[in-house]
Amino acid sequence: MKHISALLRVSVFTLIILCGACISAALNYDEQSVRNVELVRQDALRLLNQGTKPYSGFEAEVTALKKKIDEIIIYESGKGKANAPVVNMWKAVRSSTGNLVNIFELWERQGTLSQAFIEESRPRVANLLNSILTVEEHKTKR
Amino acid sequence: MEKFENIMKEIRQAVEVLAGTTVRKYKSEALADAKKLLSSIQDDLKRWTKLLASGDITTAEYEWLIASYKEEAKMKSLEKAGLAISRIRQFANSVLDTAVDVVFQKVLEKK
Numbered sequence: 001m002k003h004i005s006a007l008l009r010v011s012v013f014t015l016i017i018l019c020g021a022c023i024s025a026a027l028n029y030d031e032q033s034v035r036n037v038e039l040v041r042q043d044a045l046r047l048l049n050q051g052t053k054p055y056s057g058f059e060a061e062v063t064a065l066k067k068k069i070d071e072i073i074i075y076e077s078g079k080g081k082a083n084a085p086v087v088n089m090w091k092a093v094r095s096s097t098g099n100l101v102n103i104f105e106l107w108e109r110q111g112t113l114s115q116a117f118i119e120e121s122r123p124r125v126a127n128l129l130n131s132i133l134t135v136e137e138h139k140t141k142r
Numbered sequence: 143m144e145k146f147e148n149i150m151k152e153i154r155q156a157v158e159v160l161a162g163t164t165v166r167k168y169k170s171e172a173l174a175d176a177k178k179l180l181s182s183i184q185d186d187l188k189r190w191t192k193l194l195a196s197g198d199i200t201t202a203e204y205e206w207l208i209a210s211y212k213e214e215a216k217m218k219s220l221e222k223a224g225l226a227i228s229r230i231r232q233f234a235n236s237v238l239d240t241a242v243d244v245v246f247q248k249v250l251e252k253k
Contacts, residue, residue, distance in 0.1 A: 027231045082231070085224035089217055096216070098209025106202055116193050117203040120186075124210040131217035135224030140232055 027082055029139040036072050037133045040065065040093075044100055044125055051113030055104075062104045069094045069101065089132045100125055146188050153180065183211055 043065050050058055073090045076083055093100045103121060107113050157176045165172040180187075190207050193199045199207075 027228060082227055085220040085227065089220045089224075092213060092216060092220075096213055098206055098211070098213040102209075103206060106206055110200065110202065114199050114203060116198040117200070117207070120190065120193070120199070120207055121203075121210070124207065124214070128210070128213055128217050131214075131221040134221055135228070138225055138228045140228065140235065 027079075027139055029141040030079075030136070033076065033086070033136045034133065036068075036075070037129055037136060040069060040072070040100075041126065041129045041133075043068070044129070045122060048103065048113075048118055048122060048125065051107055051118045052115055054111055055107045056111075059108075062108075065104075066094070066101060086132060086135055089135070093128065093132075099128055146191060149191065150180070150184065150187075186211075 043061075047058055047061055047065065055062075069090060073087060073094065076087045076090055079086075096102065103113075103125065154177075157180070158173065161169045161172045161176065186207070190199070190204055194201065194204045
């Protein structure tokens with residue numbers, strides 16, 4: 001009887017530790033995720049500031065930024081279902097009308113962007129990316 | 143350019159018609175939400191409309207700016223969901239810490 005009771009205690013303890021580890025994997029503060037948002041924001045705003053110049057001169061950099069966002073989506077998806085809001089935010093940044101990458105598609109279509117649009121869209125882009133940063137910064141630090 | 147107040151008046155009338163045809167059952171709530179939304183974006187809308195009328199921005203750029211509001215609403219709701227999951231996780235962690243404390247206390251008590 002003593003044996004069974006001890007075994008039960010060890011099992012409960014192991015289960016508690018394992019559950020904690022499962023939840024932790026998806027929702028721990030991740031320096032890389034925070035850095036990713038900051039890098040994308042920095043690159044996006046730098047490229048946007050070049051918007052009055054022809055798109056053709058910046059195509060390679062825009063393609064690199066899109067690739068970086070695709071890699072981030074894969075990285076964040078690897079954290080599991082609990083990270084779905086962050087994954088969906090990155091997907092919106094990548095593909096939704098009125099979000100970040102859509103500006104570069106507009107730049108490509110028009111050839112150039114107007115100065116007034118660049119000034120008006122800059123705070124909008126920063127706002128959109130800040131939502132991701134807010135979630136990342138609120139994750140638990142170990 | 144036509145007076146912005148007239149443009150806003152026309153937008154409000156169009157929204158009322160839209161609410162009457164699409165969300166008839168909840169028309170008054172929908173109109174209240176629409177009024178709140180329009181008043182929160184009014185300053186930006188006025189500035190962007192002026193820029194469009196003066197030719198400083200293109201129609202596609204104007205459309206992007208308006209669409210960015212829809213995106214902001216989507217991003218904000220995902221942000222709320224993300225924060226809620228983090229809070230639940232923090233609570234779960236506290237529960238697990240408490241459970242470990244209790245188990246240790248009981249195990250050590252027996253020794």
